[in-house]
Each structure stands twice: as structure tokens, then as C-alpha cells.
Amino acid sequence: MKNRHSYNIFDILSMMITAGIVLFILFTLLSIIIGGLPYLKEALRSREVWFSIGLSIYTASISTSICVLLAIPCAYGLTRTAMPFKKASQIIIEMPLALPYLVLGLCLLVVFSSDFGKALKNLGFKVVFDRKGIIMAQLTVNLPFAVRLMKNAMSQIDNRLEFIAGTLGASRWERFYTILLPLCVPSIIMMIVLVWSRALGEFGATLMLVGVTRMKTETLPASIYLNISTGENGMAMACAIILLVISAMSLAVTTLLGGISKQHTRIKDVNQ
Amino acid sequence: MVSAIEVKNVFLKMGDFQLKNISFDIHPKEIFAILGKTGAGKTLLLESIAGFYRSMEGGIFLEGKNVLDIPLTERKIGFVYQDYGLFPHMTVRKNISYGLKTQKRSKKEIAEKVGHMAEIMSITHILEQYPDTLSGGEKQRTALARSLVLNPGVLLLDEPFSALDPVTKAIMYKELLKINEQFDCAILFVTHDFTEAQKLARRIGIMDKGCLKAVRNSDELFDYYQNDEINQFFGIMKGDCI
Numbered sequence: 001m002k003n004r005h006s007y008n009i010f011d012i013l014s015m016m017i018t019a020g021i022v023l024f025i026l027f028t029l030l031s032i033i034i035g036g037l038p039y040l041k042e043a044l045r046s047r048e049v050w051f052s053i054g055l056s057i058y059t060a061s062i063s064t065s066i067c068v069l070l071a072i073p074c075a076y077g078l079t080r081t082a083m084p085f086k087k088a089s090q091i092i093i094e095m096p097l098a099l100p101y102l103v104l105g106l107c108l109l110v111v112f113s114s115d116f117g118k119a120l121k122n123l124g125f126k127v128v129f130d131r132k133g134i135i136m137a138q139l140t141v142n143l144p145f146a147v148r149l150m151k152n153a154m155s156q157i158d159n160r161l162e163f164i165a166g167t168l169g170a171s172r173w174e175r176f177y178t179i180l181l182p183l184c185v186p187s188i189i190m191m192i193v194l195v196w197s198r199a200l201g202e203f204g205a206t207l208m209l210v211g212v213t214r215m216k217t218e219t220l221p222a223s224i225y226l227n228i229s230t231g232e233n234g235m236a237m238a239c240a241i242i243l244l245v246i247s248a249m250s251l252a253v254t255t256l257l258g259g260i261s262k263q264h265t266r267i268k269d270v271n272q
Numbered sequence: 273m274v275s276a277i278e279v280k281n282v283f284l285k286m287g288d289f290q291l292k293n294i295s296f297d298i299h300p301k302e303i304f305a306i307l308g309k310t311g312a313g314k315t316l317l318l319e320s321i322a323g324f325y326r327s328m329e330g331g332i333f334l335e336g337k338n339v340l341d342i343p344l345t346e347r348k349i350g351f352v353y354q355d356y357g358l359f360p361h362m363t364v365r366k367n368i369s370y371g372l373k374t375q376k377r378s379k380k381e382i383a384e385k386v387g388h389m390a391e392i393m394s395i396t397h398i399l400e401q402y403p404d405t406l407s408g409g410e411k412q413r414t415a416l417a418r419s420l421v422l423n424p425g426v427l428l429l430d431e432p433f434s435a436l437d438p439v440t441k442a443i444m445y446k447e448l449l450k451i452n453e454q455f456d457c458a459i460l461f462v463t464h465d466f467t468e469a470q471k472l473a474r475r476i477g478i479m480d481k482g483c484l485k486a487v488r489n490s491d492e493l494f495d496y497y498q499n500d501e502i503n504q505f506f507g508i509m510k511g512d513c514i
Binding site for chain 1: 322324344345347349350351353357359360361370371374375418419422
């Protein structure tokens with residue numbers, strides 16, 4: 001049977017706004033792609049671009065691994081334990097989500113330039129103007145986001161299942177790794193993909209903490225910035241295409257995983 | 273004789289709802305029903321008995337010991353929720369063997385016990401299936417098997433038959449009576465079905481608005497009460513008084 005749609009003014013208006021947003025995003029992305037494509041070959045031959053790709057992937061992978069290792073127990077603490085000041089802790093952890101990344105970078109710069117930072121440097125842990133600083137900046141920007149994702153995932157898992165497991169003799173640790181963790185796996189994978197791609201594109205906090213030095217602290221976003229500031233717009237756009245491709249790939253993985261865990265609804269079309 | 277479950281002056285506040293001064297006891301091997309309308313607080317009471325909430329006032333004692341003083345892993349209770357609470361990422365076999373594995377039983381013993389329990393519950397043919405693919409009756413049998421395989425002292429059932437069709441219900445009634453005989457465990461179940469409560473339990477507690485209004489032998493369930501709300505619940509008129 002053919003679907004018969006009737007449109008009212010509100011429907012038409014919302015569809016026009018949606019189409020406008022789609023066109024705007026397409027236009028901006030296409031302008032970079034069209035402008036950068038002629039330079040892509042040259043960019044892919046450049047040692048500097050490969051350095052920035054390598055550094056971006058390296059730092060994003062390390063900061064994502066640390067994020068996962070910290071976010072899972074933190075989310076468990078916030079959702080499954082009776083820890084004191086839970087609400088306050090949650091607000092503090094999520095506060096950086098509402099802050100500009102430049103401000104976060106400035107905070108890090110102040111901390112790691114202080115006596116504490118200098119003591120760390122003397123112990124061999126140099127952060128300011130160093131690769132470790134990139135990882136630290138990505139971690140600071142992404143950890144609250146990762147905790148929030150994991151907290152939402154764990155909140156959605158029925159805690160009665162863990163209670164039942166407890167009545168069957170499972171310790172808290174066993175309940176965590178045999179019930180909660182396996183049920184969170186799709187969310188964990190999605191968190192890894194999202195955090196990794198966000199880390200790959202992180203620039204604001206990194207700029208404040210480690211600056212942008214060619215072939216030293218030059219990540220892909222930093223490479224775009226350097227190329228633009230030296231007037232090499234074509235190379236900047238080519239780097240942007242590389243970043244776009246990597247981000248699109250991670251988005252595709254996320255969508256695929258989201259599709260697997262998505263619940264189907266019986267109400268497909270509300271058209272009254 | 274120590275009661276299998278003793279509930280003493282329990283108060284528990286959950287949001288706007290409250291369990292108020294609830295007291296009753298259940299004898300070893302007894303089948304006891306808690307009967308009440310939806311929203312009466314039946315599930316909350318059942319969860320309190322299992323020790324789900326630490327903030328309650330009063331005391332709940334399992335074989336004489338305060339439930340909150342017994343670690344969850346040592347309470348020896350079987351709990352079956354209305355939606356059965358099967359672990360969705362495990363097959364029926366893994367669901368049933370879960371408790372045995374946490375007790376570090378040998379593989380041979382686990383296989384034997386799971387096989388035996390599956391036979392008793394007539395679920396041998398679905399052992400490798402996941403919960404999502406099971407019917408209501410199969411899920412319930414699996415949940416019961418998972419609890420019973422550990423020989424619990426007390427079995428707590430939250431509206432266990434409400435999602436079943438009449439035929440499966442009749443079969444499961446017989447199964448429950450058989451379980452009570454075979455496994456020597458006290459059974460406490462909550463329901464809103466008068467017939468079900470009367471058919472299965474020897475004594476019945478009637479709950480309304482967070483209070484336990486009365487405890488009656490099942491053959492006296494429809495006798496006149498000194499409480500108008502209960503009489504209204506059962507549709508009893510004053511002339512019905514015996």
C-alpha cells in the first residue's frame with residue numbers, strides 16, 4: 001500500500017530547516033574537498049604530513065587507552081557505589097565539557113608550569129612543549145566525555161541483574177566482569193571510537209600546552225594551522241581531507257555499532 | 273522452630289511510597305503468598321526481604337539472622353523477577369550454571385547438575401539458546417532452574433505467573449508445588465491473582481498501600497474482614513460473613 005503523506009506548514013518549515021543544515025554542511029565540506037584534492041597527492045608524499053598523521057594516531061591511541069582505563073571504573077563508582085559526594089563529583093568531572101578547550105589548555109599550562117610541574121619534569125615527566133603534553137591535553141578534554149558516555153551506558157543496565165548474580169554467589173568483582181562489563185561492550189566500543197576521533201581532532205588545549213612546532217608537536221590539526229598561517233592553503237585543505245577521511249571512517253564504525261544495538265520501534269511514522 | 277523468614281516492623285521509604293510497619297513470618301518449607309493490587313508495595317517488600325535496600329527500618333531475618341548482616345553471596349535465596357531477570361548475553365546453560373561456577377564447582381559436577389535441573393524443568397532442548405529467543409514459560413523455567421540448582425533455603429518469586437497463558441500457568445502451578453516438595457525450600461511469591469494465591473499457598477498476606485492488612489489461611493481468604501478496603505478488594509459484602 002502506498003504511503004500517503006499530508007504536510008502542514010510546521011512540517012514544511014522543519015523540513016526546509018533540515019535541508020538548509022544539510023546543504024550548509026555539505027557546502028563547507030565540499031569546499032575543503034574540492035580545494036584540497038589537487039594537493040592531496042603532494043600532501044601524501046610529504047614527510048611532515050606523515051609525521052603529523054603518525055603523531056596524531058599515536059597520541060590519540062594512547063590517550064584513548066588511558067581514557068578507557070579510567071572512565072570505566074569511574075563510571076562504575078558513579079553508578080554502582082554509595083560513594084560520598086557522588087553528585088558533586090559528577091558535576092566536577094563533567095564541568096570541563098562546558099569549558100572552552102583553550103581554557104582547559106591554559107589550566108594545564110598553569111599546573112604543569114608550577115613547582116609541581118617542574119618537580120614532574122625533574123623526575124623525567126615533561127609535559128609542557130612535549131609530546132606527553134599532547135596526550136595530557138587530549139586526555140583532559142576527553143576523559144569527562146568518556147566518563148559521561150560510560151555512566152549513561154551503565155545506568156541503562158538493569159542493576160537487578162547484578163543483584164541476582166549476587167544471590168547466585170557472585171562477588172562484586174565477578175558481577176562487574178561477568179554481567180555489567182559484557183553488557184556494556186557495545187557502548188565501550190562506541191566510546192573508544194568517539195573518543196579516539198575526538199582526540200585526533202583536538203587542537204585548542206594542545207595549542208596552549210605544547211604549542212605548535214614543526215615535526216615535533218605537529219599533529220594533523222596543528223599541521224592545518226601551520227599551513228594556513230604560512231599561506232599554504234592547499235596543503236592545509238589536503239590535511240583537512242585526511243582528517244575528514246579518518247573521522248568519517250570512525251563515524252561509519254560508530255553508526256554500524258549503533259545500528260547493531262539499536263532497538264526497533266513499531267511506530268515508524270507519525271503522520272497525523 | 274526458627275522461621276525461614278521473619279519480617280519485624282519493617283518501614284521503608286522509596287520516593288513518595290512507603291512500606292509501613294510490616295510484620296509476618298514464614299515457616300520452613302511453607303508456601304506463602306503476598307496478595308495485593310498493583311502498586312500495593314509487593315515487589316518492594318520482596319526486594320526488602322532479599323536485602324536489596326539497606327536503608328530500611330525494622331528487621332528481616334532469614335533463619336534467625338538479620339538479612340543485612342549476611343553477605344549477599346551467602347544469603348541462600350533464590351530470586352525470580354516478574355520479567356525473570358535472565359542474563360541476556362548468556363545461553364540458558366550458562367545462566368543455570370552461573371551460580372555453580374561462582375562456587376568454583378568442577379566442570380563435571382556443573383554439567384551433571386545443569387543437565388539434571390534441565391530435565392526436571394523440561395528445558396533440555398533449549399540449553400544452547402539465548403533468553404531473547406525463549407517463550408515466557410521457558411524463561412520462567414530457566415530462571416527457576418538457575419535459582420534452584422543452588423538449593424536455596426528461600427525462594428522469592430515476583431508475580432511469577434503473570435505473563436503466562438492459562439495452560440502454561442496450570443503446568444507451572446504443579447511445578448511449583450513439586451519444587452516445594454523436592455527442594456525443601458520455603459517459597460514466598462507475590463501476586464494479584466486471588467485464585468493463584470489460594471491454589472498454591474497455605475497462608476496469604478494481603479497488602480494494600482504499603483501495609484500488610486491481614487494474614488489468612490488460604491481456605492479463609494474470602495471470609496469477611498474488619499477492613500472495608502479489603503472487603504472491597506475481594507468483592508465481599510457484609511452478608512458474606514460466616
